[in-house]
Amino acid sequence: MAKDHPTVLVVEDEPAQRDVLSYNLEAEGFEVVSTDDGEEALLLVAEIVPDIIVLDWMLPGISGIEICRRLKTRTETAGIPVLMLSARSEEVDRVRGLETGADDYVVKPYSVMELMARVRNQLRRVRPAATGQRLEYEGIILDAETHRVTRDEKPLKLGPTEFRLLSTFMEKPGRVWSREQLLDRVWGRDIYVDSRTVDVHIGRLRKALCAHGGDDPLRTVRGAGYALG
Amino acid sequence: MAKDHPTVLVVEDEPAQRDVLSYNLEAEGFEVVSTDDGEEALLLVAEIVPDIIVLDWMLPGISGIEICRRLKTRTETAGIPVLMLSARSEEVDRVRGLETGADDYVVKPYSVMELMARVRNQLRRVRPAATGQRLEYEGIILDAETHRVTRDEKPLKLGPTEFRLLSTFMEKPGRVWSREQLLDRVWGRDIYVDSRTVDVHIGRLRKALCAHGGDDPLRTVRGAGYALG
DNA sequence: TAAAAGCGTTACGAAACTGTCGCAAAAGGG
DNA sequence: CCCTTTTGCGACAGTTTCGTAACGCTTTTA
Structure with missing residues (x-):
């Protein structure tokens, strides 16, 4: 009847990873929408207006970093926190990730608990009441x-x-x-x-x-x- | 040297699963001891006296269900909560799991958060003073x-x-x-x-x-x- | 082993809350 | 200044949510 659960958009191309994320986020009471495609992600953002985006770095087609940049340069979407996921661990990437405007950055393999904590952390800024x-x-x-x-x-x-x-x-x-x-x-x-x-x-x-x-x-x-x- | 963190014994034969569990439990502040072998598990229980046991159903050698039965029929170990993990979801298993004395039962794939919550839940039962x-x-x-x-x-x-x-x-x-x-x-x-x-x-x-x-x-x-x- | 205590479900009345309607009031536009 | 559009709000009936007594069943206690 009533909606008070924040919506998370998951953009990740590997199905297994996507499932783990969805499963755990949903178990935490989030509403989850997921896709494996960058283009579709950009459309979905406009459509569902998620409260936070969990974004894989490496994607077929548009890269995660490019998606992030586009989102952050549009005023309507710039306020949505973006949490970047990456298999790489080099410092260079972390810097580049945050440079593009990502709000947080998690290196794979990550602890699910840690990821959840970071998601909540970002949400605290955008949806204080929900947290x-x-x-x-x-x-x-x-x-x-x-x-x-x-x-x-x-x-x-x-x-x-x-x-x-x-x-x-x-x-x-x-x-x-x-x-x-x-x-x-x-x-x-x-x-x-x-x-x-x-x-x-x-x-x-x-x-x-x-x-x-x-x-x-x-x-x-x-x-x-x-x-x- | 006082031990303020509860000890968890993880018995799981698949290395990847075991690592995920250990990683997340440790991230939560638990002390973790893990093994892939049923016989060794029984020895470890006597040795380290864990506060809770997370036990896979399917194990090479002694099955998880058998380990559970043995633990629950010995008075020294009967009080230790056992949390059973299983890849099967049939009702039969759930019933059998609880029949053998397992205190809780989680079906794979499980939410990591859910598992943590259940572990904490069992701990609260045994150590109400924990909080x-x-x-x-x-x-x-x-x-x-x-x-x-x-x-x-x-x-x-x-x-x-x-x-x-x-x-x-x-x-x-x-x-x-x-x-x-x-x-x-x-x-x-x-x-x-x-x-x-x-x-x-x-x-x-x-x-x-x-x-x-x-x-x-x-x-x-x-x-x-x-x-x- | 009988009695007592505790448990989960159900049913039903009471109270709170919800959404819609209709009309009055207010705000704009020309 | 009048006409149209938009908003405010009282009223109301339908729905949801809550409190509680009663009951059969299981577990614990004596």
């Missing part, structure tokens, strides 16, 4: 671990949907989210609900946020969507 | 060593399941645990138990905690799970 962190904005504190929300020390009562909605806003204060983006993120990619439903929940969130007084921190951007602050 | 001897929260004191719980000096009567449930909560007061996470930690990953069963035990735990008066310290987080405080 159980504390978010704060203008006196509003959202603690993902305890599921508690307070405004100016006073506890707020939010339903599950309002909670996820607020988490999304607080991960990037100021960012404007369209109704469709919110439906994707808060409700789930494959669920159909009328986009006006978002309005209603925004309204409910507003009411909850202002329950003890204070300004409405949510901004309506006519024709575009909503934003926090 | 800390005495937990306290708001007048509730749980002594892992004596298996006793008091609230405001008054002793509480908890069943085994409620005890484990409470110790999970007290490990991280405030943290919200989903029903699935609780099933994992308190029950065990392999057995199918309806997730609603958690509710019932939460209810029982609540009743026990409030037996001598006082507020209900457990918080229900709709759509997410439960938390202490």
Whole structure:
């Protein structure tokens, strides 16, 4: 029903490796999409907008390094963390890998635990709420671990949907989210609900946020969507 | 020279598998001893007295199942948790595995994270003090060593399941645990138990905690799970 | 070996939450 | 200033989630 699991895109040409990665990532509760093809990867990124990309260095066709470079030079995708995998261990490669903009670099053979830790580490930057962190904005504190929300020390009562909605806003204060983006993120990619439903929940969130007084921190951007602050 | 890291004995004949296991277990801070031979395993158990044994089902010479049987029928070794690994997935095997006294059973291919979690899970059973001897929260004191719980000096009567449930909560007061996470930690990953069963035990735990008066310290987080405080 | 305690499932009522609708209010555009 | 588009929001009915009592079964205890 609801989606709060981050999506990982795995780009790896060797099937066995790909399976191990998918299996373990899924077991950790991530939503995994994988491909063995560089071109397809670039298309998938635009389509599914993953929260993080795990990218093999060596690929048939476009190399991983090239994919990374392209992603990092496009503003829409530059923010997505890229974790490079490589069979080589030379220092040169590590440097080159990070030069192209990869956010982290893991040398094969790697410990699965280590890889998971690094994936989580990157996610912590992009999806703080999904990794159980504390978010704060203008006196509003959202603690993902305890599921508690307070405004100016006073506890707020939010339903599950309002909670996820607020988490999304607080991960990037100021960012404007369209109704469709919110439906994707808060409700789930494959669920159909009328986009006006978002309005209603925004309204409910507003009411909850202002329950003890204070300004409405949510901004309506006519024709575009909503934003926090 | 005190040994603060639990020792794991890995019995697995395929070198690649053995290496993966050792690597990941060591990365997790366990002390690992491994062998590919069943006879040697039996000798090693007597020698090093591991805290837990990870045992492959199929071995040249003595089978894993036979090793398990022998260990479980000797009183000195019966208490050591045995985690069975198997490439087969038939129900028959699962049943037979648990019949011989294995404490848990993992089917290949397994998630490394899952395996680690199960190892930790078994260890917790044997060394409840591993995380800390005495937990306290708001007048509730749980002594892992004596298996006793008091609230405001008054002793509480908890069943085994409620005890484990409470110790999970007290490990991280405030943290919200989903029903699935609780099933994992308190029950065990392999057995199918309806997730609603958690509710019932939460209810029982609540009743026990409030037996001598006082507020209900457990918080229900709709759509997410439960938390202490 | 009988009694007691503990366990997991089910059923059902209560409460909370959800999505949709309809209309009023607000915002833009010309 | 009026007309169109977009948004706010109360109301409502349907659905989901939760708490708990009851029950049969297994394990432990005396």
